[in-house]
Amino acid sequence: MIQCLKCGEVAHILKAGLIRGKQRYFCKSCNWHFTIPDPDAVDRRRKINRQTTIVDIARELGIASSTVSRALHAHPDINAETRRIILETAARMDYQPNKLAYNLAKSQTNLIGIIVPEFNNQFFPNVIIGAHDAVTQAGYSLMIMQSNESYATEVANARAMLENRVDGILLSLAQETNNYDHLVLFEKRGIPLVLFNRVTEGLTVPHVVVNDFEASFLVVEHLIQNGYERIAHLGGPLNLLVSRERLRGYKAALRKYGMPVEESYIIHGDLTPHKVRIYGQYLLDQEKRPDAIFALNDPMAIELLLIAREKGIRVPQELGIVGFSDDKVSRFIEPGLTTIRQPTVEMGRVAARILLDLVGNPEVEVPAHTVLSTELVVRASSLKGNQEPWGSLTS
Amino acid sequence: MIQCLKCGEVAHILKAGLIRGKQRYFCKSCNWHFTIPDPDAVDRRRKINRQTTIVDIARELGIASSTVSRALHAHPDINAETRRIILETAARMDYQPNKLAYNLAKSQTNLIGIIVPEFNNQFFPNVIIGAHDAVTQAGYSLMIMQSNESYATEVANARAMLENRVDGILLSLAQETNNYDHLVLFEKRGIPLVLFNRVTEGLTVPHVVVNDFEASFLVVEHLIQNGYERIAHLGGPLNLLVSRERLRGYKAALRKYGMPVEESYIIHGDLTPHKVRIYGQYLLDQEKRPDAIFALNDPMAIELLLIAREKGIRVPQELGIVGFSDDKVSRFIEPGLTTIRQPTVEMGRVAARILLDLVGNPEVEVPAHTVLSTELVVRASSLKGNQEPWGSLTS
DNA sequence: TTGTATGCGTTATCAC
DNA sequence: GTGATAACGCATACAA
Numbered sequence: 086m087i088q089c090l091k092c093g094e095v096a097h098i099l100k101a102g103l104i105r106g107k108q109r110y111f112c113k114s115c116n117w118h119f120t121i122p123d124p125d126a127v128d129r130r131r132k133i134n135r136q137t138t139i140v141d142i143a144r145e146l147g148i149a150s151s152t153v154s155r156a157l158h159a160h161p162d163i164n165a166e167t168r169r170i171i172l173e174t175a176a177r178m179d180y181q182p183n184k185l186a187y188n189l190a191k192s193q194t195n196l197i198g199i200i201v202p203e204f205n206n207q208f209f210p211n212v213i214i215g216a217h218d219a220v221t222q223a224g225y226s227l228m229i230m231q232s233n234e235s236y237a238t239e240v241a242n243a244r245a246m247l248e249n250r251v252d253g254i255l256l257s258l259a260q261e262t263n264n265y266d267h268l269v270l271f272e273k274r275g276i277p278l279v280l281f282n283r284v285t286e287g288l289t290v291p292h293v294v295v296n297d298f299e300a301s302f303l304v305v306e307h308l309i310q311n312g313y314e315r316i317a318h319l320g321g322p323l324n325l326l327v328s329r330e331r332l333r334g335y336k337a338a339l340r341k342y343g344m345p346v347e348e349s350y351i352i353h354g355d356l357t358p359h360k361v362r363i364y365g366q367y368l369l370d371q372e373k374r375p376d377a378i379f380a381l382n383d384p385m386a387i388e389l390l391l392i393a394r395e396k397g398i399r400v401p402q403e404l405g406i407v408g409f410s411d412d413k414v415s416r417f418i419e420p421g422l423t424t425i426r427q428p429t430v431e432m433g434r435v436a437a438r439i440l441l442d443l444v445g446n447p448e449v450e451v452p453a454h455t456v457l458s459t460e461l462v463v464r465a466s467s468l469k470g471n472q473e474p475w476g477s478l479t480s
Numbered sequence: 481m482i483q484c485l486k487c488g489e490v491a492h493i494l495k496a497g498l499i500r501g502k503q504r505y506f507c508k509s510c511n512w513h514f515t516i517p518d519p520d521a522v523d524r525r526r527k528i529n530r531q532t533t534i535v536d537i538a539r540e541l542g543i544a545s546s547t548v549s550r551a552l553h554a555h556p557d558i559n560a561e562t563r564r565i566i567l568e569t570a571a572r573m574d575y576q577p578n579k580l581a582y583n584l585a586k587s588q589t590n591l592i593g594i595i596v597p598e599f600n601n602q603f604f605p606n607v608i609i610g611a612h613d614a615v616t617q618a619g620y621s622l623m624i625m626q627s628n629e630s631y632a633t634e635v636a637n638a639r640a641m642l643e644n645r646v647d648g649i650l651l652s653l654a655q656e657t658n659n660y661d662h663l664v665l666f667e668k669r670g671i672p673l674v675l676f677n678r679v680t681e682g683l684t685v686p687h688v689v690v691n692d693f694e695a696s697f698l699v700v701e702h703l704i705q706n707g708y709e710r711i712a713h714l715g716g717p718l719n720l721l722v723s724r725e726r727l728r729g730y731k732a733a734l735r736k737y738g739m740p741v742e743e744s745y746i747i748h749g750d751l752t753p754h755k756v757r758i759y760g761q762y763l764l765d766q767e768k769r770p771d772a773i774f775a776l777n778d779p780m781a782i783e784l785l786l787i788a789r790e791k792g793i794r795v796p797q798e799l800g801i802v803g804f805s806d807d808k809v810s811r812f813i814e815p816g817l818t819t820i821r822q823p824t825v826e827m828g829r830v831a832a833r834i835l836l837d838l839v840g841n842p843e844v845e846v847p848a849h850t851v852l853s854t855e856l857v858v859r860a861s862s863l864k865g866n867q868e869p870w871g872s873l874t875s
Numbered sequence: 876t877t878g879t880a881t882g883c884g885t886t887a888t889c890a891c
Numbered sequence: 892g893t894g895a896t897a898a899c900g901c902a903t904a905c906a907a
Contacts (some may be wrong), residue, residue, distance in 0.1 A: 136645075136669060138884055149894040154886065164892055179668065184643040185584045186884030189899045194580070204609055210599045217626070229624045231612070245621065248579040273574065274531060308542065387812070417782070418812040533900055544878045549902060559876060581900030584883045 145174055150402065157182070158399055171248045183250045188250070197440065198228045198251040200242045202259050202283065206384065208429055209257070212281065215433025216255055223441050225252070234356070236261040243267040253444040255436050258283035260355060263324050273445045277443035281436040284326050291443070293436040293455045297327055300425045300459045301334025301379070304407050307423070307461060309342050312469045317350035317368050317375035319361070319385055328353060328381065331409070335379060350375050361385050365392040369404075377405035377467070383412035385423055390418065390466065405467045421464030428457050532575045543820055552577070583645070592835065593623045593646040597654050597678065601779060603805055603824055604652070607676065610828025611650055618836050620647070630749070631656040639663045646671065648839040650831050653678040654862045655750055657718050668698045672838035676831040679721050686838070688831040688850045692722055695820045696729025696774070696853045699802050702818070702856060703772045704737050707864045712745035712763050712770035714756070714780055723748060723776065726804070730774060745770050756780050762786040764799075772800035772862070778807035778819055785813065785861065800862045816859030823852050 139157070143150040148167075151200050155163045156171035188194045197220045201209040213229060220227045228251060232239035239259045244267070246254055253276060256268070265287050271278045272290075281293040308316050318335045321328035332351070339346050349371065352364045365388060368375060380386040386408030390400060398404050400420055408415060408424040415422035488777060534552070538545040543562075550558045551566035585591045586658060592615045595698050596604040608624060615622045627634035641649055642665065649666060651673060666673045667685070676688040684732045703711050713730045718722035727748075731741050744766060747759045760783060763770060775781040781803030793799050795815055803810060803819040810817035834846050 140884075150884090151886080151888095151895075152893055155893085158886090166892055167892080179665065181639070182640045183584075183645060183884050185580050185589070185645060187886080187897090189578075189580045189584055189883090189901090190885040190887080192899065204605045207602070210605055214599055244576070247576045250578060250580060270574065414809050414812050417809050417814070419814045535900075545901080546879080548876085548902075553902085557876060562876080578900050581883090582902080583905085584885090584899090585901040587883060838878055 086142065101435050107242045136183070137175075137178045138183065138378055139180075142171065142174050142178060145178065146170065188238060194252055195225045196228055196249060196251045197253050197255065197437065197444070198223045198230065198246040198249070199255040200230045200232055200239060200246070201257050202232050202234045206382075206410075207413060208282075208427075211429035212257075212433035212436075214292055215435075216437040217341050217433070218430075219434045219437035219441065222303075225441070225444075229407060231257040232262075234260045236263070240267045243270070247271070247274070252281070253277040253440045255281060255433075255440055257281050258285060258325065260322050260325065264445035274449060277447060279436050279440040279443070281432055286322070286326060289453075291439050291453055291455070293432055293439065293457070294327065294330075295425075295427050295432070295457045295459045297330035298334040298337070300409070300461070301331040302338045303334075304379050304409075304423075304425065305335050305338035305459050306342070306406055307463065307466055308379065308407065308467060309338065309344070311405065311467060313377035313467075314344070315347070315350065315373065315375045316344070316377045316405075317347075318352070319364055319368065319378055319380045319389070320351065320353045320383045321356055323353050331381060355380070356385070358384070358388055361388045362392065365389045369393065369396060369398065374404075376403065377407070379407045381409060383408035383410050383415050383422060386422055386424070386466075387412070387414060387418060390422065401466050401468050407467050407468060411462055415462075415464070420466045423464045423467035424462050426460040426462050428459070531578070531810070532570075532573045532671040533578065534575075537566060537569050537573060537575060539598070540573070541565065543719070589645045589647055590620045591623055591644060591646045592620045592643070592648050592650065592832065592839075593625065593641040594650040595625045595627055595634060595641070596652050597627050597629045599626055601777075602808055603677075603806075603822075606824035607652075607828035608829075610825035610830075611832040612828070613825075614829045614832035614836065620836070620839075627654040627657075629655040631658070635662045638665070642666070642669070642671075648672045648674070648835045650674050650676060650828075650835055653680060653720065654677050655717050655720065670842060672834040672835055672842060674831050676827055677722065680719070681721060684848075686832065686846050686848055686850070688827055688836050688852070689722065689725075690820075690822050690827070690852045690854045692725035693732070695804070695856070696726040697733045698729075698856050699774050699804075699818075699820065700730050700733035700842045700857065703774065703800055703862060704733065704739065704803065706800065706862060708772035708862075709739070710745065710768065710770045711739075711772040711774060711800075712742075713747070714759055714763065714773055714784070715748045716751055716776045718748050726776060751776070751780070751835065753779065753783055756783045757787065760784045762791065764788065764791060771798065772802070774802045776804060778803035778805050778810050778817060781817055781819070781861075782807070782813060784811060785815075785817065796861050796863050800864060802862050806857055810857075810859070815861045818859045818862035819857050821857050823854075823856040827852055 100352065139150045139153040142153045152163070152167065153171055153175075156168040159168075170346065172297050197216075199213060199216055201213065204210060213227075217227050228246065228249060230245065232240040232242055236259055239262055247270065254271060256278060257280065265285065268278060268288055278288070278290045279293065280290055282289065284292040284294055305316060316339065318332065320332050323329055332353075336346050350368070352368065352447050354364055369392065378386075378389055380389060386406050387423060389406055393400050393404050393406070400406055408422050409427040411424045435455055435457065439455065442449050442451050534545045534548040538548045547558070547562065548566050548570075551563040552570065592611075594608060594611055596608065599605060608622075612622050623641065625637040625640065625646060627637055631654055634657055639662070648671060651663070652675070660680065663673060663683055673683070674687045674688065675683065675685055679687040679689055700711060711734070713727065716729050718724055727746070734741050745763070747763065749755050749759055763773060764787065771779075773784055775784055781801050784801055788795050788799050788801070795801055801817065803817050806819045806821040810819050830852065832852055834850065837844050837846050
């Protein structure tokens with residue numbers, strides 16, 4: 086005997102096909118489709134290959150799923166004994182909460198995204214370690230993506246982050262990135278964004294960087310004070326603020342010591358080893374060869390060192406070389422590479438903390454520009470004579 | 481005039497509180513709670529701070545959300561013109577699909593998890609690059625976690641992966657891990673697991689490793705053929721198969737050349753630099769000091785090199801040193817470190833491919849043991865005299 | 876080709 | 892303290 090769920094009628098009920106395996110009915114008198122609720126149907130389906138849910142636990146114990154939910158989250162309104170039994174049953178049934186459903190229901194993910202240009206260098210993995218630290222400490226998870234220095238990939242990554250509903254995002258720009266529309270979207274959505282290392286003024290979001298200007302200034306000053314006179318600079322793409330800052334420091338130091346800024350001694354290009362080799366050749370094949378090169382980063386500097394070695398140019402006597410970022414290799418290569426040590430792990434941690442503050446409260450006051458300090462590490466590659474390291478610096 | 485949705489009654493209707501901001505009613509005659517459907521309520525709420533959904537688009541166009549869904553996924557049964565309009569509207573409204581809801585509805589995440597012990601070394605980042613490659617190519621995402629060599633963290637990571645409903649998981653065991661219950665859970669759940677590099681026989685899941693036995697054998701043979709006679713081995717924790725395999729190769733080579741296996745020349749311990757220093761000191765302070773050491777990996781070997789340098793022991797004349805994994809530093813350090821080159825990126829790619837096969841079809845036949853080949857890279861640190869590299873090996 | 880209804884697993888809200 | 896039910900945003904089987 087089938088009764089219409091809406092009007093209670095029993096006369097004019099028609100079978101109306103199957104829906105999700107359940108018989109569906111149609112009540113002619115009130116023009117209404119319905120199915121007869123079958124409390125076991127859910128169970129039956131769940132048996133097949135599905136993970137345990139709170140509904141399973143509830144059914145097993147003959148209680149409501151909301152009670153189970155409360156027990157699992159130590160809600161104040163729950164009987165201690167009930168809770169104990171539920172927890173026990175949950176463990177016995179190998180229950181694992183479904184984060185997807187949880188997040189969907191809560192409309193929040195506790196997810197922080199981080200996009201880095203590459204993994205090849207030790208730099209970004211270290212930043213990730215720091216960010217991971219801060220983020221997990223705050224009860225968030227970290228979703229890691231790499232743009233592979235490509236604008237298109239960065240856009241795709243940003244989109245994926247959006248789709249995954251991250252609560253906030255950390256980003257270091259890809260070398261290629263010149264357009265920031267994909268990032269403006271985050272602002273529109275109210276999702277905080279913090280840039281680190283590879284930043285731009287094109288966006289008014291908090292930045293975390295090192296004192297690139299000062300550090301570069303110090304590097305060049307150090308070279309000058311060690312007797313180098315024709316100092317070249319091998320820099321990065323000029324759309325990256327970091328490249329421009331280091332260039333600015335380089336020029337400022339030259340000016341301070343009354344040395345000319347020779348345009349043929351300055352190259353800006355991309356960061357791939359292949360290109361570095363081309364640029365290096367160009368610099369060292371010049372008629373009036375530079376007697377020192379300040380490179381944007383250590384991998385570049387190391388490549389230069391190898392080129393010099395091949396050409397039979399003695400480092401540091403005929404050519405001083407300085408890098409940036411204190412790669413592990415720089416300590417071991419012969420001669421040891423003078424470089425700038427950056428607080429990489431710290432950078433990740435600091436950037437993540439600022440982001441988390443913003444996630445917690447979008448109105449909170451955070452520093453627009455955080456500048457971390459660096460340290461000049463003097464090794465043999467920049468000591469023309471056989472002088473001791475200049476000043477009171479670490480070696 | 482409120483009418484009961486179930487029995488049509490209008491007399492015995494009581495207000496029964498608010499639910500989610502909507503008035504709720506109670507029909508005394510049929511004992512039934514209900515709310516009056518309000519098509520605009522959803523819209524109103526959504527206005528406040530919510531991202532666009534397919535429902536918004538549907539409402540905007542006065543069509544069904546299912547139609548929007550079909551348009552967005554290029555379902556065959558959709559009018560081209562309708563689709564065009566929907567896509568246009570979606571773009572105009574800055575629609576971003578909600579992956580959480582998508583995944584929940586589909587009961588699948590297209591997520592692959594990878595857990596590695598650490599990020600400090602170049603090894604695991606490279607594996608990740610390879611895995612990332614294979615995984616994204618197959619339309620999956622990669623969720624990266626690190627156990628930090630800790631068993632507890634590994635268990636927590638595994639749990640988080642489960643909660644995030646990964647479709648499959650790649651894992652390299654933490655140094656501490658001895659118990660595999662947390663991994664057995666994956667099997668129970670039907671979630672494929674593939675181990676790489678740090679594997680165990682404790683689980684019958686596919687392994688991807690390099691030919692550790694052979695490689696170690698070759699290393700020791702190389703040392704013997706270069707005139708070293710008291711060869712020590714600084715290995716890793718014995719619960720890791722990789723440690724045992726390399727030990728086996730070491731012993732086999734000694735046996736082949738009729739050399740005694742001196743137990744005091746063999747140390748197994750943990751991989752932290754601090755411990756390595758202690759072990760190194762111990763080995764080199766012995767009365768009958770070994771004249772060569774084969775270390776489990778390059779960081780260990782480099783540490784040994786530094787210790788030797790401090791003690792004034794000449795490498796390779798008084799002490800031959802060989803590492804494993806061809807760290808970037810090994811090429812540049814003085815003397816260059818003889819080592820085994822492993823296909824790291826390849827390892828990640830291969831492991832991911834096997835996993836993806838399994839994810840696609842749990843019954844598919846996959847190799848239980850994949851062994852990738854390595855290459856002995858001979859540099860100065862193992863050449864006692866000033867011989868040329870032995871055999872036809874890369875330098 | 877489009878609309879309707881249901882389910883995915885969870886939380887939140889109210890009644891009891 | 893516990894139960895019932897409506898969201899959360901999407902996919903999909905069927906009906907129309």
